[in-house]
Amino acid sequence: MSAIQTLIRMNVNGQSCTVQAPPMKRLLDVLREDLRLTGTKEGCGEGECGSCSVRMNGELVNSCLVPVLQAEGACIETVEGLATIDVLHPLQQAFLACGGAQCGICTPGMLMAATQLLAINKNPSLAEIREGLAGNLCRCTGFIRIFESVIAAAAQTTATTAQASIPETAHAR
Numbered sequence: 001m002s003a004i005q006t007l008i009r010m011n012v013n014g015q016s017c018t019v020q021a022p023p024m025k026r027l028l029d030v031l032r033e034d035l036r037l038t039g040t041k042e043g044c045g046e047g048e049c050g051s052c053s054v055r056m057n058g059e060l061v062n063s064c065l066v067p068v069l070q071a072e073g074a075c076i077e078t079v080e081g082l083a084t085i086d087v088l089h090p091l092q093q094a095f096l097a098c099g100g101a102q103c104g105i106c107t108p109g110m111l112m113a114a115t116q117l118l119a120i121n122k123n124p125s126l127a128e129i130r131e132g133l134a135g136n137l138c139r140c141t142g143f144i145r146i147f148e149s150v151i152a153a154a155a156q157t158t159a160t161t162a163q164a165s166i167p168e169t170a171h172a173r
């Protein structure tokens with residue numbers, strides 16, 4: 001007997017999509033298997049490591065714990081949505097520059113957790129970064145380079161925003 005399937009509508013990285021899947025299938029598996037968005041990684045599969053972190057309606061969630069039924073009508077953001085076609089997101093640039101990524105298994109989840117943190121706090125302190133990324137584990141970097149990456153990305157974003165807000169006449173002086 002085949003498993004009951006249900007139709008789920010979601011917006012993933014700005015694109016509307018519909019998938020047919022068992023309602024209790026994990027969002028993680030729907031992203032990776034049905035939508036071929038394999039950037040989101042599975043670590044523990046139990047909500048402990050944060051490797052599978054994505055944003056759902058502006059909140060950070062462990063996609064290994066979310067039945068896809070709960071994602072009906074939701075806006076999902078995954079690591080694939082960070083970069084534009086030819087420009088990495090400031091966080092991705094900073095992780096590269098600061099050595100925040102080594103084996104890479106934790107990196108997509110770290111990037112999404114950092115995206116969530118910077119969405120609510122544009123200039124977090126080291127303590128706030130530690131707290132914001134507390135649900136994400138890394139076995140390679142010792143965390144410091146990841147924290148430095150977030151600090152660098154926040155500084156870059158703040159500088160870019162400040163530059164963009166200078167009136168044209170000020171640039172000309």
Ligand code: FES
Nearest residue numbers: 043044045047064
């Ligand atoms: Fe989801 Fe570890 S794989 S929290």
Ligand code: FES
Nearest residue numbers: 102103138139140
């Ligand atoms: Fe390997 Fe974080 S870079 S687990």
